[in-house]
Amino acid sequence: MRLLLTSSSRHGSTDEVAAVIAERLQGAGIDVDTCKPEEVESVDGYDAFVLGSAVYMTQWTPEAVEFTRRFSDVLSASPVWAFSVGLSGLPQGKVSDPKRIGPVLLAIEPEDHMVFPGRFDPGRLSLRERSIARLGGASEGDFRDWDQVRQWADAIAASLVG
Numbered sequence: 001m002r003l004l005l006t007s008s009s010r011h012g013s014t015d016e017v018a019a020v021i022a023e024r025l026q027g028a029g030i031d032v033d034t035c036k037p038e039e040v041e042s043v044d045g046y047d048a049f050v051l052g053s054a055v056y057m058t059q060w061t062p063e064a065v066e067f068t069r070r071f072s073d074v075l076s077a078s079p080v081w082a083f084s085v086g087l088s089g090l091p092q093g094k095v096s097d098p099k100r101i102g103p104v105l106l107a108i109e110p111e112d113h114m115v116f117p118g119r120f121d122p123g124r125l126s127l128r129e130r131s132i133a134r135l136g137g138a139s140e141g142d143f144r145d146w147d148q149v150r151q152w153a154d155a156i157a158a159s160l161v162g
């Protein structure tokens, strides 16, 4: 069983979630390649996919969106799980609605789409990013829930290798 895990991150928190997912899948005996979506040249030979992206301005990154478009034929014919990492500090509503990512994923009909809370560490951001996040009502902190990430990965492993 070979699985490709793509992770699109600007400031590292999505990549760290992806690394935990990869570790759990590997622990279940799955052969996992982890890549940035823009670095993938071919998806030949993979049995399944996990696609992850940070959420900025309610969207997946352009690189993550472009990947799903580029390989939509293979992805829509394969088992695909998707996850988004966004800021839990934002109030639920129009701006932070993870469903805005929906249209990207609709075409490939993933088995599941999980939204994990992310991290807001102003020290890692540009002045512009910091201002936008603050205007959005972001609270400072690391809201990632590693048990939740591990459980999600374990469920994928169970469905792939039983």
Ligand SMILES: Cc1cc2nc3c(=O)[nH]c(=O)nc-3n(C[C@H](O)[C@H](O)[C@H](O)COP(=O)(O)O)c2cc1C
Pocket: 008, 009, 010, 011, 012, 013, 014, 015, 054, 055, 056, 057, 058, 059, 085, 086, 087, 088, 090, 095, 096, 117, 118, 119, 120, 121, 125, 128, 129, 130, 132, 133
């Ligand atoms: C400029 C900016 C815009 C953001 N927009 C959103 C958003 O629309 N929805 C959301 O859930 N999180 C939003 N976030 C929070 C990021 O998704 C969160 O910080 C995430 O952990 C970043 O992942 P990364 O470290 O992998 O880049 C935003 C953060 C910044 C700095």
